[in-house]
Amino acid sequence: MPKAVIMHLASGAATTAALSFTHPPFSLLRRRVRLRPRLHKSPLSPTPVWATPLFHCSPSVPRHLLLAPYDLSSAAAGGGISAELLQDAGATALVMAGAYSLVSAFDNLTQNNLIEQSLSRKLVHILSGLLFVASWPIFSTSIEARYFASLVPLVNCLRLVIHGLSLATDEGLIKSVTREGKPEELLRGPLYYVLILISCALLFWRESPIGVISLAMMCGGDGVADIMGRRFGSLKLPYNQKKSWAGSISMFVFGFLVSIGMLYYFSALGYFQMDLVWTVERVALVSLVATVVESLPITGVVDDNISVPLASMVTAFLSFG
Numbered sequence: 226m227p228k229a230v231i232m233h234l235a236s237g238a239a240t241t242a243a244l245s246f247t248h249p250p251f252s253l254l255r256r257r258v259r260l261r262p263r264l265h266k267s268p269l270s271p272t273p274v275w276a277t278p279l280f281h282c283s284p285s286v287p288r289h290l291l292l293a294p295y296d297l298s299s300a301a302a303g304g305g306i307s308a309e310l311l312q313d314a315g316a317t318a319l320v321m322a323g324a325y326s327l328v329s330a331f332d333n334l335t336q337n338n339l340i341e342q343s344l345s346r347k348l349v350h351i352l353s354g355l356l357f358v359a360s361w362p363i364f365s366t367s368i369e370a371r372y373f374a375s376l377v378p379l380v381n382c383l384r385l386v387i388h389g390l391s392l393a394t395d396e397g398l399i400k401s402v403t404r405e406g407k408p409e410e411l412l413r414g415p416l417y418y419v420l421i422l423i424s425c426a427l428l429f430w431r432e433s434p435i436g437v438i439s440l441a442m443m444c445g446g447d448g449v450a451d452i453m454g455r456r457f458g459s460l461k462l463p464y465n466q467k468k469s470w471a472g473s474i475s476m477f478v479f480g481f482l483v484s485i486g487m488l489y490y491f492s493a494l495g496y497f498q499m500d501l502v503w504t505v506e507r508v509a510l511v512s513l514v515a516t517v518v519e520s521l522p523i524t525g526v527v528d529d530n531i532s533v534p535l536a537s538m539v540t541a542f543l544s545f546g
């Protein structure tokens with residue numbers, strides 16, 4: 226039975242990273258993040274008291290959870306490309322195709338007047354990021370996997386810049402992701418959006434809930450706030466007549482639910498061990514802060530696609546550690 230060694234992060238934060246050791250040969254398993262309250266000793270119990278974990282990871286860690294750089298030795302010895310490299314290349318191609326298909330699908334829906342352009346933009350906003358995060362587990366556990374995954378938003382970033390500068394024309398892209406059909410719009414919200422996707426993939430990846438929660442707030446929360454606010458937002462916020470109670474309440478509720486759902490998804494795949502109450506409290510705090518930031522009349526200063534994920538990252542870092 227592998228012996229689990231619980232290590233507090235340097236900051237002594239409440240989040241711990243569980244490094245599990247298999248019996249010889251030692252192998253560094255993928256860091257599974259344990260989302261648990263701070264270790265404390267109850268006066269009544271000499272041993273540390275942990276909250277009951279919601280999702281248990283099996284102590285025996287499946288092979289696919291081992292973290293290792295690409296085994297290029299076999300390739301160097303003429304053994305061909307490593308399995309992980311092939312897996313990451315295939316996953317990148319698949320997600321890249323998914324990105325192109327998603328935008329094309331909503332372009333067709335908009336072109337055929339099946340949905341409004343503003344709704345198309347918001348659905349692409351919601352689905353792109355969430356499906357991108359959901360695709361992370363299909364990449365290998367190699368150290369380079371996050372860089373392969375980041376290629377997808379990077380290619381789309383270049384696509385947005387090229388068409389935003391009108392160096393080339395892609396009417397489908399412009400119609401499905403802009404509000405007014407102007408190419409230069411691609412250089413604002415959509416561009417910031419893919420830059421945040423790249424940042425979360427590189428900085429947090431599958432090893433921290435911070436990236437997952439931040440993208441859930443930007444995609445699930447902010448996206449739904451727009452849809453609900455436009456339709457039911459007659460009662461405006463006292464400090465921002467462009468935002469409404471319906472939109473902000475939707476931002477909080479859906480940001481929270483999508484975050485919990487994404488954390489559950491990753492914990493079910495063995496990446497996080499979540500303690501329900503402890504996690505719900507912190508996700509609710511992140512969602513509240515993100516909702517307040519999104520409601521502020523600062524759109525002219527900083528885009529929601531920057532302020533919402535950044536506020537979520539800072540709050541999640543302070544509360545999850």
Ligand SMILES: Nc1ccn([C@@H]2O[C@H](COP(=O)(O)OP(=O)(O)OP(=O)(O)O)[C@@H](O)[C@H]2O)c(=O)n1
Pocket residue numbers: 346404414450451452453454455458467468469470471472473476519520524529
């Ligand atoms: N808390 C919120 C958020 C949005 N909205 C509604 O949704 C519209 C667009 O919201 P906004 O956050 O400004 O979306 P943007 O990201 O700026 O719009 P786009 O993505 O189209 O650029 C607002 O004008 C408002 O009608 C709202 O009522 N309440």
Ligand SMILES: C/C(=C\CO)CCC[C@H](C)CCC[C@H](C)CCCC(C)C
Pocket residue numbers: 320321323324327328346347349350352353354356357360377378381401402403414415418419422530
């Ligand atoms: C309209 C958008 C933001 C404005 O608020 C979203 C723009 C989306 C990009 C044009 C496309 C991004 C694609 C993702 C990087 C990858 C999605 C992969 C998935 C499998 C569909």
